[in-house]
Amino acid sequence: MKTESVRVSDDCSVVVDILDGDGGCFMLVHGLASNARLWDGVAQELNELGHGVAIIDQRGHGRSDKPETGYDFATISHDLKIVANYLRETSGFSKPVAVGQSWGAAVVESFAGAYPDLLKGVVAVDGGMTALSEKFYDWAECITALTPPNMLGVPWDNFESMVRSTHPDWPETGIQGVLANMEKLPNGTFRPWLSREHHLEILWHLWQYSPFETCAKVGVPILFVPAGGDAPRDAEKKDGLQRLSKIAMKSRAVWFDPADHDIHAQFPKQLSNLLHAEFSMGIFS
DSSP: OEEEEEEEETTEEEEEEEEOOSSOEEEEEOOTTOOGGGGHHHHHHHHHTTOEEEEEEOTTSTTSOOOSSOOSHHHHHHHHHHHHHHHHHHHOOOSOEEEEETHHHHHHHHHHHHOGGGOSEEEEESOSSSOHHHHOSSHHHHHHHHOOOOOTTOOHHHHHHHHHHHOTTSOHHHHHHHHTTEEEOTTSOEEESSOHHHHHHHHHHHHHOOHHHHHTTOOSOEEEEOBOOOHHHHHHHHHHHHHHHTTSSSEEEOOBSSOOSOHHHHOHHHHHHHHHHHHHHSTTO
């Protein structure tokens, strides 16, 4: 694996991990307050199957720069455009499949809607299937429900123990991915790489985002990968997928049920096998 810093704007560079391969390529995009390391298990599995893989720390997250602006979908889609062009020129990644999880799913949908000629397809992993504004009609309600808890001052060891105890079936790559969401501080505590201010700004843009409007503009196939196991949320996703099936040019849904929201961290091998199959003989073939 090689790591590159790609300048996407005057005030921001994003960090990209690259694994070369000849069997078609994937761009992996993390969710809100997450980071590239959550994709490590999937990246390793895809690479072993022969695929080239690029994992991106989005602006404000992980090892990438954290500018004061640029957290709207148009700017972040432009970031991915710059990265895709960089990968084509330096690593021979021609028309990758962009895979995003949670907020990252909405990001890759937006990216595909704006720059369809750069992609072979899109995968939306437990995101990009419903509209937050339909669940929370009022922004105040949304921000109250989804503002992250303040964990400043919690000892790192307590945090790691909590992660391990709440995800006993996850492989070590997934555990390490969650831990990498945080910066370990010299005093033994931690803080998120993504600031609370930027977290709420992204949430604001996500609340305004409509997958139905965006996916109607996407000219490449979309694979939806929802996580099942929560009846009320499953019903919302099924309704959204039914609506999207009538809008998207070409789409398919494959459920992981039951599964955690972070399917990519919990089931890296199974998700990678699905992506490989869809690339080789499925919706992206």
